[in-house]
Amino acid sequence: MIPVAFDYVRPSTVDEAVAALVAGGEDAKVMVGGQSLMPVLRLRLGAPSLIVDCSRIDEMIGIREEGDSIVIGAGTTHHAVMNNDLVKRYVTLLAQATATVADPQIRHRGTMGGSLAHADPAGDLPAVAAALDATFTIAGPGGRRTVAASDFFVDYFTTAVGDDEVLASVSFPKREGWGSHYEKFNRTAQAWAIVGVAAAVRMEGGRIAEARIGLTNVGTTPIRARSVEAALVGAADAAAIAAASESAADGTAPTTDIHADAEYRSHLTRVLTKRAVQKAAGM
């Protein structure tokens, strides 16, 4: 279907983008790769009056090392993120999860920031950002502000980014040498996750010293499996990981839909957490 008509601007700086959003009011919408927004427009599920195309803002594209962090421009494509050496080395879990997003064509256009700001509960990257305690830099009329991952995801398709704001970049603490794995359960190759589990572990002397686990699609926002993280400390074999993973569904609020009911999603959460951690830990 053809989208409802809209106006279109293509700013070249973040400040210009914010000014365009302010002028456009609440019906203005940011687009970068458009891989989440285009289906919405085409199916006329949404009809913004103004599209602010942020795909050519240099500041929003690229990946750099900044002290103890890797800073990724929000408009950096999935393809660029998953193939970047800094990301693969220091934010391995993000590279792994990004490689499972949609399909190659969509990864060529779609962006990390777009995926995070879209905040689809079934999207893969929010759980990664939650697990790794990413920090979000948001630009608005009042300047820049930073928001922790724990405060960024507010609700179903809702983040801390306001109508007149743009997500500029996301910063991930460097975690070299951690084991990690993104375990995703879906129906077909390119389908959304029914449940996904993002796991990263720091090993010391053959035992898990620290674990970080984010859950995809078992609530309106990504959820940290904190009881599992705590129970995993000291785990030295696959059985200990399996035992710790039993509490993975605690505190989740999965929904029932055409693909899976809530009880099944809870079951998957436990099983996939076990698999993700075992693979991350190499056990």
Added chain:
Amino acid sequence: MHISVTVDGTAYQADVEPRTLLVHWLREGIGKVGTVVGCDTSNCGSCTVLLDGRSVKSCSVLAVQADGSSVTTIQGLSDGNEWHPVQTAFKECHGLQCGYCTPGMVMSTVDLLSENPNPTEAEIREGLEGNLCRCTGYHNIVKSVALAADLMGGSTK
């Protein structure tokens, strides 16, 4: 909005509505009807073209977003009467049944082989996950990609 786009080696200037999808402009604006619309939901990949050398679903890109870029469609692959090796391979291995998905399959294969000239069978299947064949003719499509890799100088593992 005014756009300048190079398509299959020819520079075009056009005025398009911002809501015009790239695939619609290609087909209806400049007659590149080799690129087809399959699903209208971003799933099937039939409308795949190369945008600045990388595969994209042209139903999921606005024509205005292609401004200043170079697009290659299925109609720009051959060199005169000389087919692109991927086209030859799809013919040799009969990598099609009804043929509707073929333009997208061929364009995705060109992109896949540019990034990975030596794909394993698993990598071929994974690399084409963005393209659906509703005849389910995947087996010969995978064979076609493997042959194309051979023809282009790689050799599939």
